[in-house]
Amino acid sequence: MTFVPYDRPVRSAFIGLGRIYDLNMRGYVGNPDVEVVALVDPSPQRRAQRQADWPDAAAFGSAAELAASGVEVDAAEVLLPIPLHADGVVEMLGYGWHVNMQKPMCNDLLDAQRMLDAAKAGDRILRVMENYLFYEPLRRLKAVAESGAIGEVCGYHVKMVGTGRGGWDVPWSSFEWQMEQMKRGRGIMVFDDGWHKLATALWLFGPVREVRAWIGNLAVGPGIDLDTPSTLIWEHENGVRGVWDNTIAMDMYLRSDYYTNDERWEITGSKGFARVNRVTGRGVQQPSLEIYSEGEMRSYHALDDDWASSFRESGRHWLRWLRTGDGPLMWSAQEAVDVLRFALAAYASNASGGVGVQPRQVTE
Numbered sequence: 001m002t003f004v005p006y007d008r009p010v011r012s013a014f015i016g017l018g019r020i021y022d023l024n025m026r027g028y029v030g031n032p033d034v035e036v037v038a039l040v041d042p043s044p045q046r047r048a049q050r051q052a053d054w055p056d057a058a059a060f061g062s063a064a065e066l067a068a069s070g071v072e073v074d075a076a077e078v079l080l081p082i083p084l085h086a087d088g089v090v091e092m093l094g095y096g097w098h099v100n101m102q103k104p105m106c107n108d109l110l111d112a113q114r115m116l117d118a119a120k121a122g123d124r125i126l127r128v129m130e131n132y133l134f135y136e137p138l139r140r141l142k143a144v145a146e147s148g149a150i151g152e153v154c155g156y157h158v159k160m161v162g163t164g165r166g167g168w169d170v171p172w173s174s175f176e177w178q179m180e181q182m183k184r185g186r187g188i189m190v191f192d193d194g195w196h197k198l199a200t201a202l203w204l205f206g207p208v209r210e211v212r213a214w215i216g217n218l219a220v221g222p223g224i225d226l227d228t229p230s231t232l233i234w235e236h237e238n239g240v241r242g243v244w245d246n247t248i249a250m251d252m253y254l255r256s257d258y259y260t261n262d263e264r265w266e267i268t269g270s271k272g273f274a275r276v277n278r279v280t281g282r283g284v285q286q287p288s289l290e291i292y293s294e295g296e297m298r299s300y301h302a303l304d305d306d307w308a309s310s311f312r313e314s315g316r317h318w319l320r321w322l323r324t325g326d327g328p329l330m331w332s333a334q335e336a337v338d339v340l341r342f343a344l345a346a347y348a349s350n351a352s353g354g355v356g357v358q359p360r361q362v363t364e
């Protein structure tokens with residue numbers, strides 16, 4: 001790849017102006033690295049609503065209209081529904097735009113390869129953003145594990161409870177494409193939300209050797225099947241084992257400014273433990289990071305533990321990266337394929353009764 005950093009603000013377009021735009025746009029606000037030149041969404045209401053944030057940006061009903069308009073674009077912030085990711089990203093790379101896309105990258109390895117090939121053919125950068133890697137309590141957790149403060153890492157546990165009450169409104173149109181995903185066996189718990197959990201696992205402890213999974217099914221309405229309760233366990237190549245369990249608590253109220261996910265990450269070390277108490281929601285109202293060692297508990301009271309800040313930092317990282325080309329992309333498209341392989345190995349394991357499956361051996 002012959003990437004040349006920009007010596008001026010990056011001209012960027014938002015493609016998809018739905019629910020998650022509200023958090024993604026935070027990396028762009030007041031950022032001298034970027035000029036927002038275009039907004040794209042087929043919904044006139046969404047375009048009108050978001051135009052207020054960027055009065056000087058041109059608005060279009062499709063990426064094709066933008067590409068034909070003469071408005072010059074360097075990079076696209078792609079916030080499309082998951083079923084549109086592969087075709088949409090290939091199309092936009094084809095217009096010569098660098099792409100920062102949402103997770104999950106896509107549903108299978110064939111589509112992932114199509115996207116990688118399109119980036120290579122056009123000599124463009126494809127990034128699959130992972131905001132959890134920019135959440136300050138999780139960054140501190142990783143630093144603590146690597147510092148030896150809790151001794152040798154013995155294992156870790158990730159927990160997620162989706163609750164039925166609380167949080168922000170999610171438009172019904174978002175559930176419609178999620179239901180399409182469910183029918184394809186790519187559910188909202190294990191694949192959509194789980195992507196973050198699997199990504200943080202790879203980020204914390206490196207490549208995964210083997211995965212075992214038991215994926216549940218909870219029918220909550222006509223055509224609405226949630227892939228829960230589910231438990232995934234895995235072993236990293238360095239020998240560290242992780243486990244993630246997810247459940248749904250339909251009647252539970254969870255205080256949250258965003259989705260109602262009650263989440264925890266807990267690493268056990270030979271001398272102590274370190275735990276992130278919450279991420280998206282505000283379930284456990286203790287300090288977001290606690291570290292136990294030698295009979296003492298250390299609590300971090302002043303971290304930036306607003307989940308939205310992880311989007312801001314991820315977006316700023318991307319735009320700075322385009323200005324400098326320095327450091328890891330977090331994530332590159334190839335790293336995102338490793339997350340996809342991890343998820344596909346879990347599905348393969350579940351389909352064969354929970355046997356161990358190696359992510360590097362999955363083929364589709």
Ligand SMILES: NC(=O)c1ccc[n+]([C@@H]2O[C@H](COP(=O)([O-])OP(=O)(O)OC[C@H]3O[C@@H](n4cnc5c(N)ncnc54)[C@H](O)[C@@H]3O)[C@@H](O)[C@H]2O)c1
Nearest residue numbers: 016017018019020040041042043079080081082102103174
């Ligand atoms: N990082 C995270 O934690 C996180 C959280 C939520 C959603 N997401 C991801 O963000 C993406 C969008 O999710 P959302 O919740 O905002 O969905 P949404 O349904 O609220 O918004 C999608 C928007 O895309 C628009 N759209 C549809 N077709 C389009 C097209 N061809 N061109 C341009 N726009 C089009 C829709 O009109 C809608 O406004 C998904 O990939 C989702 O997985 C990520």
